[in-house]
Amino acid sequence: MKTILKLRELTKKFGSLTAVDALTFNIQKGNVYGILGPNGSGKSTTLGMVLNVVNPSSGSFEWFDGEMNTHEALKKVGAIIESPNFYPSMSAEDNLKLVCKIKGVEYSRIDVVLEIVNLHDRKKDHFSSYSLGMKQRLAIASALLNDPEILILDEPTNGLDPQGIHQIREIIKRIAAEGMTILLASHLLDEVEKVCSHVVVIRNGKKLYSGPVDELNATHGFFELKSEHKDELKSFLETHSAIERYDEADNDLIKAILAQPYEAKLINKECFEKGILLTHLVKRKETLEEQFLKLTKNQ
């Protein structure tokens, strides 16, 4: 699989603050990556560095396996890292004509990209008459004009209403389904979960996890158990090969984390055979949100 972008120990310091701390990950062609982290975790600074608008303090990045210099490589990148900026009293179409001139792109691309972002019917309308969501969609259209190899978006749904958010996410999914590589920064877990195939979780500029979104949640789950024979239950769990460890909650609930797949009915039978009668038994898996919160809290 072709590597679009490699980051190696990429670091940015602003005085004594390390905004991005030795970040290393790869972007492979055809995947949709989310850089996920709370506000101030270094997402925009990271995008700024790979787009040559922020100078790294140390480390390196390489576009397209180093086949060309960064200046040339960035001609194959479509990026929106600021709020959309177009001439308000010009139509969407005329604004895009200007971008075509700057990028050296044929006007024939305008209808193609406006169709992708569902703005074709409104192309003659002034930019000033557009809603925030339409402005953001026009920005995506503009970034797609030169048919880039990768689309980079910083918080693409910030400030939009639920309908606007939905429209942007659908457009991103549609573009991705056609094979476009996408890198987006977001502080919204559900956005990354809905749109991305891969995620890089960062906090205080440091990488906490990178890999497929599915694997972030790839645990075997846990049992919640309660019994009047609590001490016997605890000793039983301590020696059980399928149980990695257990935690005790205030309300006598015991959470037994699984080290391997295991069925609730089996543990119920084993407890019963040992004379441990369970008054509560539930098998659960942590949601992605719980995993994410745990990951970011532990640091």
Ligand SMILES: Nc1ncnc2c1ncn2[C@@H]1O[C@H](COP(=O)(O)OP(=O)(O)OP(=O)(O)O)[C@@H](O)[C@H]1O
């Ligand atoms: N030009 C700058 N000078 C000094 N500090 C900066 C500068 N730019 C960013 N920072 C700091 O670097 C840290 C990371 O900021 P960054 O904007 O990259 O985070 P972010 O994850 O994109 O957050 P947000 O979603 O809020 O933009 C923050 O503490 C921020 O205050």
